[in-house]
Amino acid sequence: MRADAKKNYSHLLSVARDVVSEHGTDASMRDIARRAGVGLATLLRHFPTREALFEALLRMNLEALTQKAGELETSHPPDEALVSWFREGVAFVQRYSGVVALMASAHADPDSALYATCVAVHSAGARLLLRAQAEGTARADMVGDDLFALMSALAWLVGQPSFAPRAEHLFHVIASAILSNRSSNAAPPTTHSSIPEP
Known part of the structure; x- marks a missing residue:
């Protein structure tokens, strides 16, 4: 080009x-x-086509999310890396209305132009989860698909006007549920960004 x-x-x-x-x-x-x-x-x-534009746009963002996972993996303790990346993922899904359905279908369709990128970002999240599980800081009964289900559900929820004011609280509730050996009153590891307002 x-x-x-x-x-x-x-x-x-x-x-x-x-x-x-x-x-x-x-x-x-x-x-x-x-x-x-x-x-x-x-x-x-x-x-x-519109699909070609969305694929290019999402690919760029998903690749950045995959790269972020790699950076966190080498620079943060497992629990902090997992929660920080989870926050980034929630913000990404919330930023683009309708992206959840596109990602879900692409992840299950090897013929999709987004398939490889979706698989890569799923693998990156699962790797962070496994790393935290190995250290004993993330609950052992979760898999990567659970992580993405929670990410997508939380992003949709805080995108609703009635729940938007409680976005940060809801994030901490879900993050605390992902991590093990923490009471419901204990805050998850501190991160430096917040979920964007819709």
């Missing part, structure tokens, strides 16, 4: 990220093109 084409591609993805954050997977291709200051034909040249 030429330098100018790569710059245009990155610009379109950046604008698409903003629009999809606002409107979820119902975001309009025409609206994305307008916000990016290009014609619809230019957008379609880079991304022939």
